[in-house]
Amino acid sequence: MLTLLALYANEHWMTRTLRIDAASHPADLVKAVNDSIDGGLSEGRLERRGNGWILHCEIRPGYEWPFCDLQVRLAELGRGVDLTQFDSVRLWVRASGPEPVQHVRVFLRHFDPAYSNSGKEADMKPHEVVFAPSAESVPVEFRLAQFMVASWWVQEHPLPVHLLGPQLDNTVLLSLTTSGLVTPGAHKIELDAIEFVGVWVDPATFRLAIIAVWFACMGAFLFWDWRRSRLRLGRTLRHKRELQQANARLVVRSGEYEAKAHHDPLTGVSNRLGLKHDLNLLMRAQEEQMFPLAVVFADIDHFKSINDSLGHDAGDEVLKQFAQHLKANIQREDLLARWGGEEFVLLMPLTRAEEAVAVAERLRLMLTEQAWSGGIKVTASFGVAQATRHSEGEAGIEAAMRAADQAMYKAKREGRNRVECNFKDLGKEA
C-alpha cells in the first residue's frame, strides 16, 4: 500500500510547478511583436484581460512570412530558466481567425553566448511545437521533449554539431506565434496562463529507490526474524535443559523413594516388598538358574525378653547386628529380607535343601559365637525348605516359604537354637 501511495505521490504530489500569468508576471516582460521588424505590414496589439493576455493581430501581406508574436520573457537576458528540471508545459490557449483550423506555434527560445551574444531575440535558439488549440482541450500539455529546434533557424544560424540539438537549460523566452502559412485577416490568440510542471524525482529513479527500500526492508526483516528464531531456539534449549535436569532429579528422587519402599529402615536389608521385587527381577532374568531354590526362615529366640530386660533400643541394636551378621555370612546372589519383627528370610538360588540346612547350621553357630551389645547371648531358630523346578513358579516358592516357616516353628518347639528342615509339607521330593 505504501509503495502504491509513494508511486502516486511521486507522480501527482511530488511535483514542482512554475506558473506564469498576468497576475504574477511583470507586465514589461510580456509584449506583442509583429513582422514590421522584418519589413512586414502586419500589426499586433497586446491586451491584458483578467489574469491573461490577448494578442490581437491583423495579418497583412507585405513580408514573405507575415506573423504576430505574443512574447513572454521568462527572465532577463543571459539569466534564463533551467527548464530541464521540468517535464512538461501546460498552456491555457485559445486562437481564432479566418482559417478553418487556426494553428499556433509555440517557441521556447534558448540563450547561449555561443550564438546569442547579439542580444537579439532572433539569435536565440527556437524550440518549436505547432498545434491547433481548437482541437485540444484546455489546458493543452506538451512534454518538453516534444519541442524541436526549428530547422529554418538552424539554416540561418550555422552551428557546430554539438550545439545543433535541443537546449533548454537557459530558456529566456516563450512565444505564441501565428502559424507559418497564415491567412491575412484578423487573428486573435488568448493566453490565460503558462505552467511548467516537473517531478522532484524522475519516476525511473524513484522506482529504483522503492525497489532498494524493499530489499532493505526484506533484509531487515530476515535479520530480525533470524535473531528472533535464535532467541526462541535459545529459550527452547534452555527450557529443554531445565526439563532434563528436573527429570534427572525426579529419577534420582523416585529411585530413592523406591529404595526406601523396598528396604527395612532399621536393619537396611530388604523388606517383604523388596524381596518380592528382587525375586521377580531374578525370575525374569534367570528363571532357569534359580532352581532348586532353598528358603530359610531365621527367628531370634526369646527376643521379647531382650526387649523387656534391656529396653527397646537395645532390641533394635540386636536386630541390626543380627541382620549384618547374616548378610556378611551369605553369598552375594542370596536374597536376605526382614520378614517382620525378629524374623528374617533367606532365599538361596541353585541350592538344595541339604546344602541350605548346612548353611543354616553354619549361621546358627556363627550367631552363638558373636559378641552382642549389652553382653547378652543371642541365638536363633532356623526352618529350611526348598522349591524345586517342579514347583510352579511363584506358587512353588510361596509353598516353600510356608514350609520353611513351619520348620522354623518346629525348631522353636523342639527347644530353639536349632535348624529344622521341612520336605513333607511341600508334598514333593527335593
Ligand SMILES: Nc1nc2c(ncn2[C@@H]2O[C@H](COP(=O)(O)OP(=O)(O)OP(=O)(O)O)[C@@H](O)[C@H]2O)c(=O)[nH]1
Ligand atoms: N526392639 C524391637 N522389638 C521388636 C521389633 N519388632 C518386633 N519386636 C518385638 O519382638 C518381640 C517378639 O516376641 P515374640 O513373638 O513373643 O517372640 P520371642 O520373644 O522372640 O519368642 P520366640 O520367638 O518364641 O523365641 C515382641 O516383643 C515385639 O515387640 C523391632 O523392630 N524392634
